[in-house]
Amino acid sequence: MSLNRLRRGLVLLGSLALFAAPLVAPFAAATAQAADVTVFAAASLKNALDGAAGVYKTKTGKEVAISYASSSNLAKQIESGAPADIFFSADLDWMDYLAKKDLIDPASRVTLLGNTLVLVAPKDSTAELTIAKDFPLAEALGKDGKLAMGSIDSVPAGKYGKASLTALGVWDAVAPQVAQADNVRSALAFVAKGEAPFGIVYGTDAKAEPGVKVVGTFPEDSHPAIVYPVARVAASTSPDAKAFLEWLGSAEARPSFEAQGFTILAKE
Numbered sequence: 345m346s347l348n349r350l351r352r353g354l355v356l357l358g359s360l361a362l363f364a365a366p367l368v369a370p371f372a373a374a375t376a377q378a379a380d381v382t383v384f385a386a387a388s389l390k391n392a393l394d395g396a397a398g399v400y401k402t403k404t405g406k407e408v409a410i411s412y413a414s415s416s417n418l419a420k421q422i423e424s425g426a427p428a429d430i431f432f433s434a435d436l437d438w439m440d441y442l443a444k445k446d447l448i449d450p451a452s453r454v455t456l457l458g459n460t461l462v463l464v465a466p467k468d469s470t471a472e473l474t475i476a477k478d479f480p481l482a483e484a485l486g487k488d489g490k491l492a493m494g495s496i497d498s499v500p501a502g503k504y505g506k507a508s509l510t511a512l513g514v515w516d517a518v519a520p521q522v523a524q525a526d527n528v529r530s531a532l533a534f535v536a537k538g539e540a541p542f543g544i545v546y547g548t549d550a551k552a553e554p555g556v557k558v559v560g561t562f563p564e565d566s567h568p569a570i571v572y573p574v575a576r577v578a579a580s581t582s583p584d585a586k587a588f589l590e591w592l593g594s595a596e597a598r599p600s601f602e603a604q605g606f607t608i609l610a611k612e
Contacts (some may be wrong), residue, residue, distance in 0.1 A: 379409035380584040382427060384418040386434035386572065387527040388459070388501065391552045393432070396600035400591055406584055414527040416498035422447055422577055429585035432574040434528075435500035439573040448575040452589055457572035458607035460547035460564075461504050464556040466538050475512070475560040482517035485541060490523040492534035492543035501528035505544035508567040532556065546570065548605040571609060
């Protein structure tokens with residue numbers, strides 16, 4: 345192992361200790377090891393990005409360490425000096441947040457992926473709902489049922505979910521029963537474990553979790569477009585960050601994302 349990689353690994357370990365709570369939350373565990381590239385990525389990217397990083401390692405021999413959490417938590421950590429090379433966000437807002445603070449390289453930024461928003465239930469549920477204006481979600485939840493969502497103020501999936509429910513005219517009725525999670529994968533887990541009869545997650549999350557079934561897909565015009573921008577962190581000193589970022593938009597990386605249900609938005 346080179347001296348530079350060893351030093352990089354020690355810096356990453358120190359940062360992970362400092363930011364342990366958000367990074368080691370369920371479905372957001374960080375990889376604390378010496379790496380050529382360190383990526384901070386939205387939790388919903390886990391299956392697809394793990395697959396892509398594996399392909400990249402096989403091709404190049406380069407190690408990619410990935411820390412998963414909500415885009416909001418990761419952006420705040422980068423703002424506080426956490427040693428990331430690449431930020432992969434689940435919405436434009438948090439990428440814009442870092443851009444306004446000059447914390448990303450604007451020339452490297454690309455909107456790479458698209459996703460859908462779905463209503464899920466535990467796999468054995470018999471619930472049937474048609475998602476449309478004024479659909480009876482509150483009645484389906486019942487008096488004590490919870491609707492699992494990411495935080496509606498900070499987690500992109502939660503923000504998209506609230507926007508859609510508001511546009512469909514049902515937010516006020518269900519708001520008191522919303523159980524907010526710190527990232528979308530945590531909301532997904534609530535439903536998979538039967539702790540909530542319904543949840544709002546991305547289509548790719550539902551595909552990755554056999555413990556849930558999709559009840560319906562929210563209309564695209566009921567929420568802002570779900571897109572995933574990615575960029576190099578301005579403070580990055582990794583000589584491999586640019587190459588990995590460019591590779592993520594290549595034909596070799598596409599199958600890892602498409603297999604999980606993502607739409608490829610960036611052109612090669």
